[in-house]
Structures are given as C-alpha cells and as structure tokens.
Amino acid sequence: MDRRTFLSLAAVSPLLAKEQFVLKDNIFIPKDALYTPKKIETIQNDIFIKDDERAIFASARARIRRVKRFVGYGNFNIIAFDSVLYYARNYSSIGKFPKKELELLDKLFYEDPTKYGFYGKKISSSITTRISKKHIKKVPRTGHYLFKGKALEDYKRLKQDIGKNLILTSGVRSVVKQMSLYMDKIYSLNGNITKASYSLAPPAYTYHSIKDFDVGKKGFGYDNFTERFARTSEFRELKKLSYISMRYKKNNKDGVRYEPWHVKVI
Ligand SMILES: [Zn+2]
Numbered sequence: 036m037d038r039r040t041f042l043s044l045a046a047v048s049p050l051l052a053k054e055q056f057v058l059k060d061n062i063f064i065p066k067d068a069l070y071t072p073k074k075i076e077t078i079q080n081d082i083f084i085k086d087d088e089r090a091i092f093a094s095a096r097a098r099i100r101r102v103k104r105f106v107g108y109g110n111f112n113i114i115a116f117d118s119v120l121y122y123a124r125n126y127s128s129i130g131k132f133p134k135k136e137l138e139l140l141d142k143l144f145y146e147d148p149t150k151y152g153f154y155g156k157k158i159s160s161s162i163t164t165r166i167s168k169k170h171i172k173k174v175p176r177t178g179h180y181l182f183k184g185k186a187l188e189d190y191k192r193l194k195q196d197i198g199k200n201l202i203l204t205s206g207v208r209s210v211v212k213q214m215s216l217y218m219d220k221i222y223s224l225n226g227n228i229t230k231a232s233y234s235l236a237p238p239a240y241t242y243h244s245i246k247d248f249d250v251g252k253k254g255f256g257y258d259n260f261t262e263r264f265a266r267t268s269e270f271r272e273l274k275k276l277s278y279i280s281m282r283y284k285k286n287n288k289d290g291v292r293y294e295p296w297h298v299k300v301i
Pocket residue numbers: 205243247248249296297298
C-alpha cells in the first residue's frame with residue numbers, strides 16, 4: 036500500500052492504525068473487515084490533489100478562510116468571487132491571491148467532475164456568478180439565507196408542520212461558499228477529491244446556489260449531516276409531507292451520498 040492509500044484510509048477512519056491491516060492477495064485489508072477489497076481498490080483509483088499543488092491548495096484555502104473571518108459567517112454564505120478578490124487585494128491581513136492560487140481555484144471550479152464520479156447537473160456557469168440580495172431573505176438566528184418564493188415558503192410550511200425543533204442548517208450558498216466547503220472537505224480527506232465530491236457537490240454543481248436547503252434537528256449538531264438524521268422523529272415527520280422531497284436519495288444517479296437532510300426545492 037502506498038502512502039496516499041494508507042493516508043486516505045486513515046482519513047476515512049482515524050482509528051485505523053497501520054497494524055490493523057492484514058496483507059491478502061497483495062492488498063491491505065483492515066482486520067475489522069470494515070472495507071472490502073473492492074472498496075480498497077476504489078480508494079487506490081481515487082484522484083488526489085497533486086503533490087506539487089498541495090502547498091498552493093493549502094495557502095488558497097487559508098486565504099479564503101481569512102476572508103470568511105473578515106466578512107463574518109452570514110455574509111460569507113452569499114459572497115461573490117469578485118468581492119473575495121476585492122477584500123484580498125485591499126486588506127493586508129488577507130493578502131492578494133497569487134496567480135497560482137487563482138489558477139487552482141479556477142481549475143476546481145471549471146474542471147469536469149465526472150472523473151471523480153460526480154454526475155450531477157452544472158448549476159453555476161461562472162466562478163463570478165453573483166447572488167442578488169433582492170432574491171434572498173435572511174432567516175433570523177440561523178446565519179443563513181433562503182431564496183424568496185418556493186424555498187422560503189417550503190421552509191415556513193415545514194416549521195409549521197414539524198415544529199420548532201426543525202431547524203435550517205444551511206441555505207443559500209454562493210460559489211465561493213461552496214468552494215470553501217469543498218476545499219475543507221478535500222483537506223480533511225488528505226487531498227482526496229474523489230471522496231470529497233461524494234459527500235459534497237463541487238462548487239459549480241450545488242443546488243444551494245439556486246434553491247435547495249438543508250434542515251436538521253435542534254441540538255443535534257454535526258449529526259444533522261450524517262445518516263443519523265434519518266433516525267430522528269423530525270425526519271420521519273418530514274417524509275410524511277407531500278410537498279417535500281429529497282435531492283440525494285440512496286444510490287442516486289448523481290454519485291452523491293445519501294443526504295436525508297437536503298431538501299429539494301421544486
Ligand atoms: Zn445540502
């Protein structure tokens with residue numbers, strides 16, 4: 036097993052230490068059989084951030100995070116790429132994006148994600164796509180926005196039908212916000228873009244940029260973004276509602292994991 040393969044396995048489950056693997060038919064298999072050989076093969080075929088791009092990736096990610104701290108969480112959800120460049124250029128605490136970082140961001144936005152096994156529809160055509168404040172409304176006490184019209188109506192109806200324990204966990208996301216989440220995901224998976232795009236749509240491909248939103252159970256924290264959400268009473272109530280459907284069902288054609296929390300706005 037090469038270093039990357041081991042690192043990616045370790046990233047999937049930090050509890051897996053090297054000695055927990057056994058060598059069989061020249062393939063390392065975890066002793067607890069958490070992974071089948073087929074899955075290990077898939078991991079070996081995964082695409083990673085290239086070695087010579089890792090430093091650029093890390094510094095671009097850190098710069099975007101500095102912009103986020105600068106503008107604040109709520110504003111960052113809807114920030115346009117041109118605004119990010121503006122803040123970077125004008126505030127030395129953030130610092131101008133070097134050409135190589137811009138090229139990398141461009142690549143992450145414009146490249147074809149089918150090579151990573153992501154088959155969803157392209158939603159935003161340009162990295163500079165803006166979200167007009169006229170079309171969105173801030174949802175009090177959440178730090179999130181929703182698109183006016185169907186998304187906002189669906190959410191209000193949901194709150195009425197399920198009650199105050201049903202919360203908005205993510206609403207409108209600009210291209211930049213999605214880029215930031217995508218880069219965080221890649222980073223947490225040791226540069227594995229294939230794995231990242233399985234649990235998060237690449238920046239140009241999220242329906243959060245035009246209508247969809249995520250819901251969760253109050254006080255459930257990070258579990259709201261795991262399959263554990265599907266075992267809550269809030270989710271069971273949600274499923275009964277005829278006006279609500281899910282974007283990413285089990286084994287969906289987009290190549291995205293099952294996301295019971297992601298509401299598809301029709
Ligand atoms: Zn979502």
